[in-house]
Amino acid sequence: MIRIAAVGDVHLADHSRSSLRPRLEGVDEHADVLLLAGDLTDHGSREEARIVVEEIGDLPVPVIGVLGNHDHHESCPEEVAAILLDGGSESWRVRPPSSTSPGGEVDDAGTKGFGGGFFGTCGSSFGEREMKAFIDHSERATGALRECLNGLDAEYRLSLTHYAPVTATLGEEPRELCPFLGSSLLAEAIDSADSSLALHGHAHFGSEHGVPPEGVAVRDVAQPVLGEAFRVYHLDTAGPV
Secondary structure, eight states: OEEEEEEBOOOBOGGGTTSSHHHHTTGGGTOSEEEEESOOBSSOOHHHHHHHHHHHTTOSSOEEEEOOSGGGTTSOHHHHHHHHHHHSOTTEEEOOTTOOOOOEEEEEEEEOOOOOBOTTSOOOSOSSHHHHHHHHHHHHHHHHHHHHHHTOOEEEEEEEESSBSOSTTOTTSOGGGHHHHBBHHHHHHHHHTTOSEEEEOOOTTOOSEEOOSSSSEEEEOBHHHHOSSOEEEEEETTEEO
């Protein structure tokens, strides 16, 4: 059995310095790995990235994360990712969007993802160049996730995104916001790779346990949804618990 701790949307900044670390003490007693579903910082600044390192950098379990939209706000996501990688322990990784891992019993693929809407209400790459750019970005993010998932060589495949792949976990989020909360393109990639579990954040008013139309279990692990520092999922042949 694999024990996966997960959380997203911790939004660390100067005002929340030292708030998360005490709540992560003992995570190794409950989980084998910690997955971070984006929005690690509040505004995507270099200083906030250093605060993330202070809070998470040397935990006694491997830590794997993706960036979220907040981590892009100051338009230096590459620098934010580099600070996280350089300042963390050897087991801390920010998942590049098109890389594969060496395999084993469990492995993950991750990307920020993007919006675009869900089946029946999707945007399309048609018309103004601004709309084409919006949808094209979502398609590139999905393509990277699909490539990474299909490249995994493991018994259990995990998908880690910031944006939601299904509406089932959007809970009380206003329907008008759905095109900006995720994309069903992500779900297509996750389903096609026979994933064992899909984790995302971003939807602060979402529902942890959504029931997707088919196949893969999806969980919204945004911290405002969980109401705690992290949630642990036990993954075995029966699926996530």
